[in-house]
Amino acid sequence: MRARTAALVAAVVPVTVAAAAVVLKASHWELYADRHRIHLAPVARRSCPDCRGAGGWWVGGANPEMEPCGCWAERRELTLRLLPRPTVPYDEPPF
Numbered sequence: 001m002r003a004r005t006a007a008l009v010a011a012v013v014p015v016t017v018a019a020a021a022v023v024l025k026a027s028h029w030e031l032y033a034d035r036h037r038i039h040l041a042p043v044a045r046r047s048c049p050d051c052r053g054a055g056g057w058w059v060g061g062a063n064p065e066m067e068p069c070g071c072w073a074e075r076r077e078l079t080l081r082l083l084p085r086p087t088v089p090y091d092e093p094p095f
């Protein structure tokens with residue numbers, strides 16, 4: 001039974017990861033994950049009529065500045081902080 005469950009999990013995890021990658025790419029999100037947080041940041045859309053995927057444009061004369069495009073700059077960033085894992089089990093004293 002455990003081998004069957006492990007085989008099922010081994011088959012489902014790559015499919016789930018591939019589906020998540022497709023959803024992130026289709027909705028123009030970039031995923032960053034480490035042991036402290038999972039961060040989703042919007043990226044510029046290639047189909048944007050204003051920036052055409054560049055994310056912005058330069059404005060100004062002598063000191064040009066980057067003007068961010070609204071296709072990503074006005075969208076929310078999402079950050080999910082991961083809780084720290086206790087190093088000592090709760091039922092044992094620390095010493």
Ligand SMILES: [Zn+2]
Pocket residue numbers: 044045048049050051052053055056069070071072
């Ligand atoms: Zn744009």
